[in-house]
C-alpha cells in the first residue's frame with residue numbers, strides 16, 4: 497500500500513491476524529503466546545514499538561538462568577555445587593560464539609549438544625565428584641540445555657553451532673528488548689490499521705497455487721474450491737512447518753529440487769509457553785524465575801519426562817500470580833500432548849516437591865496454545881540444523897521466488913526466509929517488505945502505464 501498498490505487480497509487460514517504473534521487478553525494486559533521480545537534496535541519493529549511506547553527494559557537472554565531461584569525441596573543439593581556448575585556454564589556462551597566466529601569448519605560440523613557434551617565431560621573429569629553430585633549436575637545440565645533449546649526452538653542434538661554466526665540482529669550479543677503488558681498486540685494493531693478490512697479473507701486456507709505457464713497467472717484453491725479470481729503474483733508466508741508438511745500439495749507445478757532441499761534441511765522446531773495461574777503466588781515476591789531441580793536418585797530413582805522438561809518458570813512481571821513455563825525441543829511435543837488436567841496435576845506435584853510444601857494447590861487455570869497441533873502453524877520457528885550447515889544452505893535460499901520467463905510469480909516471505917533474522921518477528925516483517933518490493937519492481941518494469949495509473 498505504501499508503494500501505491502491496492503489491488504491485493506490477504507488469505508488467512510485462521511480467524512485472526514498475527515499467526516505466531518498471538519496476544520491473549522489477560523486482566524489489563526495480554527499474555528504473549530508467541531513473540532514478546534524485539535531483537536535489536538536497528539529495525540522497523542523496534543521503531544514502531546518505540547513510537548507506541550510499549551518497550552520495557554533491555555534484557556539479557558540468560559536473565560532467567562542468571563536470576564533463577566533453584567528449587568530443590570529437601571533433596572541434598574549443595575548451593576556450592578550449583579555455583580560451581582553455573583561458573584562452568586557462564587563461560588560457554590562466549591566460547592561457542594568465538595568458535596562460530598573463528599572456526600567455521602568446527603562450527604558447521606558440531607551441534608550444540610555435541611560441543612557441550614565434550615565440555616561437560618571435561619568438567620566432570622577435572623573434579624572428583626560423587627555419584628550424587630553428578631546427578632545434581634545432570635539436572636543442572638538439563639536447565640542449560642533448555643536455555644539453548646528454547647532460545648533456538650530446536651532439539652539441541654540437531655542445532656548447528658554455526659547458527660551463532662549466521663544469526664545476527666546487529667545488537668548487543670545476548671540481549672533483546674522486552675515489551676510491556678500490551679506488547680505485540682499494539683504492534684499488530686498498528687501494522688493492520690491502515691489496511692482496509694475488505695482486503696482480508698479470514699478462515700481461508702489456500703490448499704493449492706496453480707501457475708499457468710502460458711498466461712503467467714495463478715489460480716488458487718481454498719478450502720477445497722477454486723477461487724474465481726486469477727492473480728499476477730502470490731506471496732506465500734506459510735511457516736516452514738507448513739511448507740515441510742504440505743509443499744507437495746500446495747504448488748502446481750511442484751517446487752524445484754533446490755527449493756525442496758532447503759525446505760527439508762532447514763530446521764523448524766518447537767518452543768512454547770504454558771501459563772499457569774494461581775490465586776496467589778506460593779513463591780517469594782523477589783522471584784524472577786524458578787528453576788525446579790528434581791535430581792535422579794534423590795527425589796526418586798528415575799524422573800519422568802515432564803520433570804525432565806520443566807526447567808524454567810518465569811514470573812510474569814505485570815501478573816505476579818502467573819508463571820510462564822517454557823518448553824522446547826521434545827518438551828514442546830510432550831506438553832502439547834498433555835491434557836489441561838494432567839498439566840495442572842503434574843505442575844502442582846513438582847512444585848510441592850521442589851518447595852517442600854504439600855499445601856500448594858493445583859493451578860486455577862492453564863493458558864496455552866498447542867502450536868504443534870495447529871495445522872496452519874505446526875511449530876514455533878526455524879533454526880539452523882547441522883545438516884543444513886554442512887550442506888551450506890542459507891535461510892535465504894527459501895526466499896528464491898518461483899519464476900516464469902525470468903519474472904517472479906510465486907514469492908516467499910516469513911521468518912524462515914530471512915538470511916540473518918530468521919526466527920524473529922523482525923525477520924518476518926522485513927521479509928514481507930522485501931517481497932512486496934520484488935513484486936512492485938517487477939510490475940512497474942513490465943506494466944509502466946497501468947502502474948502509473950495505479951499510483952495516481
Ligand SMILES: Cc1cc2nc3c(=O)[nH]c(=O)nc-3n(C[C@H](O)[C@H](O)[C@H](O)COP(=O)(O)OP(=O)(O)OC[C@H]3O[C@@H](n4cnc5c(N)ncnc54)[C@H](O)[C@@H]3O)c2cc1C
Pocket residue numbers: 507508509510513514515516517529530531532533534535700701702703733734735738767768769867872873875876877909910911912919920921922924
Ligand atoms: C513461543 C514463541 C515465542 C516467540 N518469541 C519471539 C520473540 O520474543 N521475539 C520475536 O521476534 N519472535 C518470537 N517468536 C517468533 C515469531 O513469533 C515468528 O517468527 C513470527 O511471528 C513469524 O511470522 P511469519 O509471518 O513468518 O509467520 P506466521 O506468524 O506463521 O504467519 C503466517 C500466517 O499464514 C497463515 N497460513 C499458513 N498457511 C496458510 C495457508 N495455506 N493458507 C492461508 N493461510 C495460511 C497462518 O495461519 C499464519 O497466520 C516466537 C514464537 C513462538 C512460537
